[in-house]
Amino acid sequence: MQIRIRCGCGEGTCAEWAVVELQGVVEPQPSIGDQIQGLEIGRLCCTSSSSSSPGSYTFTVGYHELTGSKVALKKPLLVLKKRNAAGREEPEVGGSSVVELEAIGIIRHKILFKSRPKALISRAQTKEKKIS
C-alpha cells in the first residue's frame, strides 16, 4: 500500500522535533480529575548547551526534577498529520487515497530521562515532621 505523504515545508526546512522519554508516568492530581487539557506539564530546561557534548536537560514535573540527556535516535522518526483529503482528490484511487498524511516534523533526537527522579522537597524537612 502506498501512502502518500506531503510535506509543506520542504526537505531541509522541516521542523525538528524531539521525543521526551521518561521512565514513569505523568499523571494529573486526583483532584483535577479528567480535565487535563491545557495544563502545564512541567518545565524542560537545557542546562548545558555546548554543541559538542550531548546536552543535559532537566525536566521538572510536579515536585520531581528529572535529569536526562539528549540522545540521537538510531532511526529518525517522522511526525505526521492525518488529513482527510476526500474532497479534492480523484475518487478512483480508492479508500486509501482518501487519507492524506502530512509531514510536520522530523524527530532525530530524544531526551532521555532514565535516572530516578530527584524530589524537590528536602528530605530533612520530612524527617523532622516525622519526629514531631
Next chain:
Amino acid sequence: MDIPAPEELEWLETNAFLSEEEEDYMVVEEDAGRDQEEDLIEVSRRKAPDPATTIEIHTSKKRPRTDKKAEVEVLEGVLADNERGIRRRASGDDSDEEWLRYSPPKDVAAADAAPERDVAVLDVAEEKFISRFVSEIEGECIPVTGPCGDRVYAKMNSGEMGGTQRKLIREKPANGLLSEPISLLSRRAEQEALAKALQTSFDSPVHQIHSTSQTVNEQLWVEKYAPKSFPELLSDEQINREVLLWLKQWDSSVFGSQIRATSDDVLSALRQHSSVQHQKFSNIKSFFGKKRGAPFSNQNFKSSDVFDRENNNLKGASKFSSRKPPFNHPPEQKVLLLCGPPGLGKTTLAHVAAKHCGYRVVEINASDDRSTSTIESKILDVVQMNSIMPDSKPKCLVIDEIDGALGEGKGAVEVILKMLAAEKKSSAEKGNATQEAQPGKASSKKGRKAVALSRPVICICNDLYAPALRPLRQVAKVHTFVQPTVNRVVNRLKYICKKEGFRTSTIALSALAEYTECDIRSCLNTLQFLNKKKEALNFLEVGSQVIGQKDMSRSVFDVWKEILQKRKLKHERKSTSGCSGHGDFDYLYSLISNRGEYELTMDGIYENFLHLSYHDPLMQKTVQCLDVLGVSDSFLQYVMRTQKMSLHVHQPPVAITMSRLIAQVEKPKIEWPKTFQRYRAMLMEKKDLLKTWQNKIVPSISRHLSIKSFVQDVVSPFLHILAPPTLRPVALHLLSEKEKDDLAHLVDTMVSYSITYKNSKSEPSQKVHKYGAVPDASVLCFDPPVDDFVKFKDYQWEHCGLSAAMKQVLVHEVEKQRILRDSTGRSMNLPDGSSSVKQVSATINAEVIPMMNLSGSSSVDGSNKLNAALIQRQELSRDASKTSSEVNKKLPASGVNLRTPGNSKKSSSHSSSFFDRFRKGSNTDSKVSGDASQKAATTERDARPLLFKYNEGFTNAVKRPVRIRDLLI
C-alpha cells in the same frame, strides 16, 4: 568552827533557801552547818517583835532547817555514825512532825529542842522592827516588798542591835573568803520572815494559826520524800546501775587521776552488777521493801558496805573487765538519754546518780527556755566552764524534758549534737594518741576540753520517738524506763503514809498505783491532797481522787497498743470492783483524745487489726470493725471538708468499739501504717498517667471518655477488644480477608486510643522502631499501661494477651498509622467530626497494609478512575485522604478487591532478592508509607496539577552465589 566553815557559809550564801543542793557538805561540816542554822534562827527570832509574828517567823524559818537537819542526818548515817544519826533523826522528826501539826505551843517546844547554845541569844530586845507603816518605826527603815506584793517597812539595824550579830561573825574567823557578810544572809532571812508575817497579818487571828501557815509551809511530799541517795531509788535497779556505770566512765576524764580515779575493779564490778544484779541485789531490794520505815542511813551504810565488799572480792577478777576494754576515757556515747512515762523518777535518778558520783547537778529544763541561743549559752556554760572556787565539783548537766524543746530549731538537741560533732573531730585528730594514752590513766585528756563535750550530759524525755529527738537518739545511750513493780511503789507509798500519819490500806494504795501506772509523783500528790482534806483513799473511786497527773500524751504506738491489746490487770479488777468497764472506757477515751491525731490513729488500727488473732469464724467481727472504720472515715472526710472539728469527738468511741470487739490479751505486733501513703502516691501516679493518656487520645473520643468511667467500666472490655482471640499470630500475608479486616480495625482502635505496645525492659522513651533488633530480650506491653487497672495482687485475669509476634506487628502498624494520621490530620480540616475520622482511618488502613487487600478506598478509587489499580501506594494514601471527604458515603459500597500487580511489585521492587523481600517486607512498607505520608502532606502546599511517577524496574530472579567451576563441569 574550824576550817570548813567559810565554805559552809559560802554555800549558805548561794543556796540560802534552796534545800537539798549539797548534802555532801553537810556531811563533812555538819557541825558548822548546825551552827549556821542556829545563827539564822537566832536572827529571825531577834527580828520578831510580837509573839504572834515570832511564831510565824520562827515556823517559817524552822521548816527548812529541820528539813536540812534530816538530810544531814541521813548522810551522817553514811558516815557510820549510826547512833547519833538515829538520835538526831528522832529529834528532827519530832520537831518536824510537831511543826506540821501547827500547834504554836508545841512549836515553842520544838524550838527548845534546838541545842542549848542559842539560849544565849534569846534575850533580844523586844522592839518594833517591822510594820506596815513607817510611822511605827523609829529610826531608819527600809521598805520591803513581800512575795504577794505587800509592802512593809523594816527598821534598819544599827549599832546596838548588831552586837550579837557581830559577835557571831567574830565567832567565825576564817570567813574572809565570803563576798557577802553574814549580815546579808540574815537580812535575807529577815525579808522572808517579813513576807510570811505580812501574809499572816492579813488573815484573821484564828486562821493565822491554822490554815494559812499550813498551806504556805507544808512541803510537797514528792520533794520531801524524794530519794536522796542511790539505793533509795525506786526505779529499776538495772537502769540505775547502767546510769551509774555510764557516769563512772566519765571519772577518769572529768576528775583526772589526781582527784579520784575510778579503778577498773569498780567499773568491772559495776558492770557485773548490772548484768548479774538480779541475784546480788535481790536481798537489797527485799530489805528496801520490807523495812522502809527503818532509818535510811543504816541501810545505806549497809548496802554501800556490801557494795564495797563485793568490789573488793572482785578485785582480782579481771576476766570481767576483759569483756570490754577498761574505760579510761569518756564513754562512747557522751549523752545519756533517759526516757519513760512521767513520774517514774527519771529526773530523780539523774540527780541522785550524778550526786553519787560527785558531780554538781545543773538542771536545764528545756521546756522553759525554748530559744536555741539561750539553751546553747546555758549548756556551754555548764559543760565547758569550770568554777573558780577551789572546792568546785565538776558539773553534770541534766536536761529535763528535752523533747519539750522543739520550739524553734530544736534548741538543746542541736547544741548537743554540735558539741558531739566537735568532739568527734578532735578525737579523730588525736585518735591514736588517745588509744595509747589509755593505760596511763589519761590525765592528758584535760587538754581538749576547750571545744568538746567534757562533762556528762543526761537528757530526759517522755517520748523517745519525738521527731526532734531523732538525731539525738542515734548518738546517745538510751535507757527506757519501765514501770517499777506495783509492790515496790506500794511499799514506798505505805512507808510515806506511815511517816505522815495517813491511814491507808494496801489495796487502796495498789489500786492507786495501778491507776496512775506507777506514777509515783501523781500518787504522792494525791495522797498528800487527800491527807489535807482529811479524806481516806477510797480504792473504788481512785479515778476521781487522783489529782495532779502530768498531762501526758502517749506515743501513737502506745495508743494503738492500748486499743488492740486487752489489759490483763483490768480483767482482774473487773472481778473485784465491777465498775472498771467505765474506767476502761474513760481511760481509752482520754488516751485517744489526748493523742489527737485521729487520722493516724485510725490508719494504724486499720492496718494492724487484721493481724490480730481474734476468734471470728463468721467474719462478723471483721465486718463490724470495717463498718465502724468506714464510719470513722466518713467522719474524717466530712470534718476535712467542712472544718467542723467538733465532730472529732466521735472518733475515740469508734476506736473503743473496735477495741471491745477484737482486743486480744497477747501483745500485738504493731507496724506503722504505710499503705495509705503508698496507695495515695500510687493513685496520684495512675491518675496522672490517665490524664496524659486522655490528652493524647483523639479529642472526639476522649471527650466521651471520662477517666473514672474508663477505669470502672471500660477497661476490661477494652482490653478484650485490644486482644482479640481471633487474631492468628501468622504473617500478615497469610491472613484471610476477614482477619485482615479485623487487624485493620484493631490497629485503628489502638491508634485512635493512642495505645501501643512498647518494650517494658528497654528504656521507656525509646520507641519500638527497631523492634527487629532485640525482640526476645524484652516483653512488649501496653504503652499507657491500661492493663494495670485490671491487674491486682493474687488476681488471675483472664485477658489473654496477644502473642509476642503479633504484638510486634501491631506496634509497627500502629506506628505507621499514627504517622499517617498525623499528616492527614494536619492536611485536612475535619468538618464532620468522628465519622470522617473513621472514614479516613478506614481508607488509610486499607492501603497502609499493602499485603492485605485493597478494599475500601482503593475500590472507591477504582470506581472513580480507571487507572486506580495502577496507582502506587503513596498516591493512594493521598487519594484516600482527598477522596474520603468527598466520597465517604459510597465508600462501603464495593467489596471488589483490586489486587494490583503494580502494588505487589512495588513493595519489593528494590529488594535485592526473593527472600529479602519477605524479610524486609514490612520495613519497605513502612518506608513507603513514610513516603506516602510525606507526599500527602505536601500535596496541598504545592498545588501542581501533574505529577511524575517513576517506574522502577523489578526482577523476579533468584540471586545466589555460583562458583565458576560449577559452570565448567
